[in-house]
Amino acid sequence: MASDGIIFRFLGNVNPRFHTPLVGTILAGLLTGLMSALFELKQLVNMMSIGTLLAYTIVAACVLLLRYADDEDREYAFRTSSNPGDQIYTENPQINALDSTDSTTELVDPDETVTFCGLIKQIFNFQRLQYPTKTSQMLVTIDVCIFALLSLILGLCVMYLIDEIKHARIWAIVLVSIIGLFMILVLMSITTQPNSKKEVRFKVPLVPLVPALSILVNIYLMLMLDVNTWIRFGVWMAVGFAMYGLYGLPNSIKDFRNYERLQ
Structure with a gap:
């Protein structure tokens, strides 16, 4: 991070004798010792827990964002048709339209402008797009944010309405059910979106279920920590x-x- 200029660059300077970032290591050690002297062990453990859970939540969200991200290096799609006046759009960049001798071919720029109407139409991918676009990528980003917010609300409901739920209060059960229904709809929206076709060595299985469960559980565990930790x-x-x-x-x-x- 120091080399990229995100934090102070002198923290990343490598000592020519020890071949390590000496200044950064010393300052990190002093900061760690200072925190150990000021806080109790339980407070430090809670701080470590909330930081780790937040990092896991961000990782799970990034798994969803990357899986449904628009491929910037994807090839152009083609408009092909046997009749020059009746062109048909296809999203499959693997189609070699140039092999057809009696058809017209036009390259289609994959870049597009994200609009509100486009997002609404893409909620459940009724157009059956096979390759991710900027619109589908933006929709997944919104869905992930909504799911995280609903997970937060559901966690608060479980914490503060547990007695009402145990005593079968109708309004509490209905509230939790509505939140759960919206979370399922958001997951359905994410599932229907076209995912990235990039070949990588490993992909998380059962997407978006596994990352979604990770976000839900991590947020709930963070809410279980005390107010002072927050x-x-x-x-x-x-x-x-x-x-x-x-x-x-x-x-x-x-x-x-x-x-x-x-x-």
């Missing part, structure tokens, strides 16, 4: 976001623009 975590995250916003983000933008100039 306060300390919020302060820690505020410091991290401030560092990234004031230092890391400007450096990342600067490096990206320099990379574009070199290209």
Whole structure:
């Protein structure tokens, strides 16, 4: 991260004698020792737990985002038809339309503009798209955010309405059922979207079920931690976001623009 300019670059300087980032290692050790001296063991364990659970939640969400991401290096699709005036659209980039001698062929730019109407039409992929697009990718991103929010609400309901649910209060059961129904609909929407066709060495099985369960369980376990842990975590995250916003983000933008100039 220091080499990429996300955190202070001097933290990544490798010592010529020890061949390690000496300054970064010393500062990390001092910070760890300071926290160990200020906080009790239980508080440190809770901080480690909430940080780990958040990281696992982000990883599970990224699995969904990457699985349904638009392939930037995908080939162009073709418009082919035997009649010049009646062109048919196909999304399959593997079709070799140039082999047809009596048909007209037109390359289709895969880039598109994401619109609200396009998102609505793509909710359950009624068009049966086989390859991901920017619209389907954006829809999956929205679905993942909605699912995480619903998981948070469901976890709060389980925590604070457990007695009402145990005593079969109708309104509590109906509320939890409605939230669960919306979560199932969101998962159905994600399942129907076209997924990436990139060949990789390993893919998580049972997507989106496994990542969705991971998000749900991790969020619930985070909610089980005490309020003081959330306060300390919020302060820690505020410091991290401030560092990234004031230092890391400007450096990342600067490096990206320099990379574009070199290209």
